[in-house]
Amino acid sequence: MEITPELAKVAQENARVIAQNWPQRPPITVVNGDALDYELPGGKLVIFLYNPFGEDLVTKLLARIESALRTGPSNIWVVYINPVWGNIFDSSPTLSRIYAESIPYDPAEIGFGPDSSDLVVIWQDAKSTPVTDSESVDRQIVMTNFGLRAELAD
Structure with a gap:
């Protein structure tokens, strides 16, 4: 959860990189709000x-x-x-x-x-x-x- 749209986008990109590099890990969900x-x-x-x-x-x-x-x-x-x-x-x-x-x-x-x-x-x-x-x-x-x-x- 991130209230600032710009920071939420950065966190979503970080979560995407983690998912790509470690596909066996549970997914990280980032919500803007x-x-x-x-x-x-x-x-x-x-x-x-x-x-x-x-x-x-x-x-x-x-x-x-x-x-x-x-x-x-x-x-x-x-x-x-x-x-x-x-x-x-x-x-x-x-x-x-x-x-x-x-x-x-x-x-x-x-x-x-x-x-x-x-x-x-x-x-x-x-x-x-x-x-x-x-x-x-x-x-x-x-x-x-x-x-x-x-x-x-x-």
Whole structure:
């Protein structure tokens, strides 16, 4: 889901290249539109977020996800990179955190931004959540640069 048409076209082209280079992978669908107006499909769904919007919209998105989990058979994963508002997903009774790690950038990516790593946190619908043995999965998400950067607490 991408609200900006130009960025949606770039994402669609990236998805096309991935499909061409790795045809065995499940397809990536990019939709141009407002994430809060989009009807979440049933079945298996991965929602990928890179600190997309502020607290109010993240709260509304979570409400949409929770509604989809209540009303239909769904298996949902939320992959949130730089989860500035990850505490909102942590508060949900319908989702369980299954992964939390700071992932270093590839050396070729260093210098394109101010950081050298990003926090990656994954939640899954609570009814399907596997047992995880990650030591950092329960560490608190801390906002280190208000609205811009998230890290795991020590």
